[in-house]
Amino acid sequence: MAVLKFRIYFEEDDSIYRDVAIKHTQTFLQLHQVILKAYEFDNKHQATFYRSNDNWQRGREISLATYDKPYKVAPLLMENTTIGSEIKDPNQKFVYTYDFVKGWTFLVELISVSKEESSKIDYPAMIKSEGIAPSQYGTKGIAGDKLTEMEEKYDLKAGTEGFGTEGDEDDEDLGLGEEAEEGQDDEA
16 A cells, blocks of 8 residues: 655745655545644644645645635545545645634645555654644743743733833933923023
């Protein structure tokens, strides 16, 4: 049985990627699930694949669900479409989009085809991880020796910038003392 190895790049930084292995008889739904697991994303949002060319242009859609929008060609469904049926090129590429609101986009590239190496591997499987995955809902940081996720929040109300408005300073705070006061009297 053929095993396909794909490299899934994070679109915004190609130094961040995950390599996954999947049997050619498995579905795009299973590929979708292993990508989410590899990048530590939840499974709460819509997703779609697009068959692509070397320039990453989007072609035939392979969707998680059907939508009520007009199509020239109806998308294939992930659960009914095997990976092997959509491989048209030895360097086949797909564009994978997850969470249409946030617009997470990943570039999926076929990097090798081989025979099943071992029955010990439960396919699909992540076989290589490079770089720190983006955080789905916030930012990631180091706390002690563990990588943690933190959500950044900002107070954007007027006056919370940490700076006063012009003219708020006391003359004494500026070190001008009595000299500034005398100068003000002269002007009056």
